[in-house]
Amino acid sequence: MTLNPTAGTCVGIHLGLQQIRLIVADVSHSVIAEQTIPMALDYQPQQAAQMAKSAIAQSYEENGLPMAGLLGVGISVSGPVSRDGVVLRASIVPTWAGVNIRDVFGPVLERPIFADNESNCSAIAELMWGAAIGQDDFVLFKIDLGVGGAIVQHGQLVTGIAGGAGEFGHISIDPGGDLCRCGNRGCLELYASFARPLEQISRVVRRQVTMDDVIMMAKEGDVRALRMIEDTAEIAGRGLGLIGSVLNPPLIIIGGQMALAGDILLTPLIASYERHTLIKSRDVAPALRTRIIVGKHTENDALLGAVGLVLRHQTKELSLG
Incomplete structure (x- = not known):
């Protein structure tokens, strides 16, 4: 049993060393679009948020998706992330240490933001789509x-x-x-x-x-x-x-x-x-x-898992509702 794909969409973002990767998926777990955004070394959080906003708008326009259907954005980071969304250590993207992901991306994207360490996101991907089903x-x-x-x-x-x-x-x-x-x-x-x-x-x-x-x-x-x-x-x-x-x-x-x-x-x-x-x-x-x-998704696991952060939240909300 899966969720109805028309019930909404979500976005997954992975913050890499010199790039930001982004995918759009519907709630039935189908990937609709994917983008890679080149970035300079040590890019700043606010810059990343603005670039993500533009990339999301482009993906939704190109695929005829309503922005009103965007349920949330999951973000994968190369470092430990606290429960309230603060990056504790960030050796891959050092300018992000101490940054609250929700505070940076929330006001720009105007959607619920979910953030976690990339390895945790990878585990979610294998749990939902891969070797740990x-x-x-x-x-x-x-x-x-x-x-x-x-x-x-x-x-x-x-x-x-x-x-x-x-x-x-x-x-x-x-x-x-x-x-x-x-x-x-x-x-x-x-x-x-x-x-x-x-x-x-x-x-x-x-x-x-x-x-x-x-x-x-x-x-x-x-x-x-x-x-x-x-x-x-x-x-x-x-x-x-x-x-x-x-x-x-x-x-x-x-x-x-x-x-x-x-x-x-x-x-x-x-x-x-x-x-x-x-x-x-x-x-x-x-x-x-x-x-x-x-693992089944070794090349794409952190990005898929970022989507999974949103989907798992939506599934939980529906079960509680």
């Missing part, structure tokens, strides 16, 4: 240029008192290690993200390569790319082992761009998880084992 309890673990995560229990996100739950990348696994962008030392993100391996491979091949390039190289059998992905998977699995020992989840979904490497990443990651977590697969029946799989 029908699964009320799972962990999302994102491996990209950073490391992020989210925890879902009983179908609801675990956000913590200040919005900082699920920040797996900032578990300190080496207190005497290198300084992390968050200000702590030896964070998992320093070793399990693909930022450093990307720099190393670029030096070796003497050209700038992207994560997509490395994945393609690995699939073609390049031993250097394979080694970098396997090393990343080993450390990520070790970090996941800690999470597994704390939460013992039935399902772990691997997201982020490195998830596109598929089994090249997943096989060594699962093996590492098994070595480092408390409950081993051999200890329990198959039905009680933690499954580790790749």
Whole structure:
């Protein structure tokens, strides 16, 4: 059973490093339009709000949609977001630290604003459209240029008192290690993200390569790319082992761009998880084992999840009404 698509539309926005991505969807979860807006580094919140307003107006006009049908706007941010919409940390878009998303976008867009961390939005996308459909309890673990995560229990996100739950990348696994962008030392993100391996491979091949390039190289059998992905998977699995020992989840979904490497990443990651977590697969029946799989929407999850913020609110409102 789905909601009637004529009941209204909603907008999802993801605030990226040098771009703003935006989609329009109806309440039946169908995506109607998508836009990418290039932005300068360290773009300002008010500028983003105005650009979003123009892009929304353009999308609605081009698709013959009534603006009166816009029910709300969901916004995905690369950093923890408090329950009242304040960005607590924002290393990807540092000018947003301390900004109240609702206060910035609400007066400009004149619609209800819903905001959350991008990993939480990614989890919502997998819950509503992807690999976690029908699964009320799972962990999302994102491996990209950073490391992020989210925890879902009983179908609801675990956000913590200040919005900082699920920040797996900032578990300190080496207190005497290198300084992390968050200000702590030896964070998992320093070793399990693909930022450093990307720099190393670029030096070796003497050209700038992207994560997509490395994945393609690995699939073609390049031993250097394979080694970098396997090393990343080993450390990520070790970090996941800690999470597994704390939460013992039935399902772990691997997201982020490195998830596109598929089994090249997943096989060594699962093996590492098994070595480092408390409950081993051999200890329990198959039905009680933690499954580790790749997400369905790894390239678009934060944006879809921003739409999901609005849709989940609308569904809740209808059920209460």
